[in-house]
Amino acid sequence: MVRVGIHGLGFMGMMHYLSYQQIKDVKVVAICEVSEERRRGDWRAIKGNFGPQGTQVDLSGVATYASSADFFADASVDVVDICLPPGAHAEAAVGALNAGKHVVCEKPIALTIEDADKMVNAAKQNGKLFMVAQVLPFFPAYRFVYDIAKDGCFGRLLGGNFDRVISDPAWLKNFYDMKTIGGPLLDLHIHDAHFIRLLFGLPDVVQSVGRSRGDVPEYFNTQFIYKNSDVVVTATSGAIKQQGRPFMARYEVHFEKATLVLDGATPTVLTEDGKVEKAKIPEIDEVGVFTSELLEVAQSIKNNQISPILGSQLARDALLIALNERESIIQKKPIKIT
Numbered sequence: 001m002v003r004v005g006i007h008g009l010g011f012m013g014m015m016h017y018l019s020y021q022q023i024k025d026v027k028v029v030a031i032c033e034v035s036e037e038r039r040r041g042d043w044r045a046i047k048g049n050f051g052p053q054g055t056q057v058d059l060s061g062v063a064t065y066a067s068s069a070d071f072f073a074d075a076s077v078d079v080v081d082i083c084l085p086p087g088a089h090a091e092a093a094v095g096a097l098n099a100g101k102h103v104v105c106e107k108p109i110a111l112t113i114e115d116a117d118k119m120v121n122a123a124k125q126n127g128k129l130f131m132v133a134q135v136l137p138f139f140p141a142y143r144f145v146y147d148i149a150k151d152g153c154f155g156r157l158l159g160g161n162f163d164r165v166i167s168d169p170a171w172l173k174n175f176y177d178m179k180t181i182g183g184p185l186l187d188l189h190i191h192d193a194h195f196i197r198l199l200f201g202l203p204d205v206v207q208s209v210g211r212s213r214g215d216v217p218e219y220f221n222t223q224f225i226y227k228n229s230d231v232v233v234t235a236t237s238g239a240i241k242q243q244g245r246p247f248m249a250r251y252e253v254h255f256e257k258a259t260l261v262l263d264g265a266t267p268t269v270l271t272e273d274g275k276v277e278k279a280k281i282p283e284i285d286e287v288g289v290f291t292s293e294l295l296e297v298a299q300s301i302k303n304n305q306i307s308p309i310l311g312s313q314l315a316r317d318a319l320l321i322a323l324n325e326r327e328s329i330i331q332k333k334p335i336k337i338t
Contacts, residue, residue, distance in 0.1 A: 002298045005030035005077035005101075007068070007092055009038040011048035012106050013083035016133075018052070019290040026298045030063040032071035039064040047171060051286035068092060072099035079129075079301055081294075082106060086187070087180040090115035093130065097122040102129040104297045108190045109315040111182050113323065116316045129306055131297055132315035136191040137198060138293040140281035141262050145253050146309075148260070149199055154271075155256025157199060159232035162192040165219075167245040176216045183216040185322050189237035193325075194318035196224060198309065199253075200233055202317050205336050208328040210238065215330065222325050225334070 004020055006013050006028060013033075020028050033039050038046075039059075046054030065071040072080070072095055080096035082089055082105040090110045096103050103123070109132045110116040123130035137146050149157055166188060174180040181187055196203075203224040210220025219238030226233070232254075253260045259270040260279070267279040284292070293310070300307045320337060328335040 002026045002301050003029045003076055003078045005032065005071060005074060005080050007032045007071065007080055007082045007096070008084035008088075009033040009035065009043065009046070010083060010085075011046055011051075011054075013081075014043055014046050014054060015048075015051060015287065015290050016081055016083055016106075016294060017057070018287050019294050022287070022291045023295050023298055026294075028062060029076045030065065030071060030074050031059065032065040032068060034066055036066070039066070068095060072096055072101065077101060079104060079297070081133075085174075085180055086111050086182060087177075090119055093119045094122045097126045097128050097130065100126065100128065102301055104131045104133055104294075104310070107132055107134050107194070107315065108182065108186045108319050108322070109312060110319065111178060111180075111186060113316070113320060116312075116319055120312050120316060123312065129301060129304070130312045131300060131306055131310040132312055133293060133297070134191065134194040134310065134315055134318065135290060135293045136195050137309050138289050138296075140284055140289075141265070141267050141279075142195060142251075144267055144279050144281050145251070145260055146195075146198065148255070154258040157231065158254040158256060159234075160199075160251060160253035161233075162196065162235040162237075162251045163248065164188055164192055164235075164237045165245065165248045166239050167243045168239045168241055170243070176213045176218070178216055183213070183218065184238045185217045185220075185326055186319070188239070189220075189235065189325075190318055190322055192235050192237060193321045194314060196233055196235065197314055197317045197321060200224070200226065200231055203233070203321065203337060205334050206321060206324050206328055207334040208325040209332075210329045212329060215326075217326055217329050220325065220329055222328075224321075 041057040041059045043054035079102040082092045176183045204227040205225040208222040224233040250263045257272045261268045269277045296307045324335045
């Protein structure tokens with residue numbers, strides 16, 4: 001049995017709680033949350049831009065804490081699942097790791113490379129597993145691309161374009177704050193930065209153009225440059241002010257022998273012989289996607305081996321990519337990633 005403690009009950013904390021209910025031999029035994037209302041199980045005020053909205057939850061049998069120190073001292077907790085705002089990730093992760101807990105942390109890993117390194121080093125020093133819940137590869141349409149890239153059935157990767165755009169999440173306080181959330185760059189685009197890193201590796205240079213709110217990118221386009229390679233990778237992401245804009249995510253990924261296109265719910269496969277076919281992917285709702293991700297977390301802990309998708313180094317690289325994109329926007333020039 002893997003015994004989980006959830007740190008933070010916003011939308012992602014709720015999603016993780018619901019997902020754990022679907023996983024055999026995993027149990028949520030504790031929750032740490034500053035809101036007394038949410039500690040009582042009243043989650044009706046919780047909402048997000050997809051998936052279920054908050055409701056009343058029966059937390060009978062679940063220990064609840066307002067203090068992180070008391071929460072970390074709970075000997076019944078094997079792994080701490082951090083779903084706090086990104087600006088609080090580093091302190092919580094280091095505290096949990098130093099208390100002898102395994103840690104899975106919501107994306108982004110942190111808001112600065114310095115904080116990400118503190119987290120990675122704390123895991124090494126304490127001999128504990130540290131994973132980052134970059135969920136995108138567990139969505140069937142993206143897992144389809146990842147599996148084909150690993151399989152090599154369509155030849156080598158030639159590049160791709162990735163889009164991810166939302167209307168402004170007006171309910172998120174301090175969304176455009178690089179010390180709290182990081183705006184669309186670190187809340188939204190970090191998914192594609194991670195997926196690009198997973199598929200193509202770490203780029204040598206990023207060149208971004210965009211508009212910002214103060215020093216926080218609001219909407220931007222990026223070219224990811226791989227030296228000594230003909231791979232062509234681009235991305236568009238950000239938020240627009242018109243609330244009628246539904247959440248949008250799409251891609252076009254190029255292989256030697258096929259192109260995979262997502263512009264809706266199901267990918268289309270364009271093959272070199274001229275065929276156009278819909279991909280066969282599982283039908284999974286939003287909770288099911290997070291369940292798949294957290295099942296991999298649980299299996300990693302049982303096997304004492306970090307998932308190749310959820311590794312903290314990958315998440316750190318995704319953060320490094322995104323922060324260099326921001327620097328490119330600010331300086332209006334290409335930025336070499338070092």
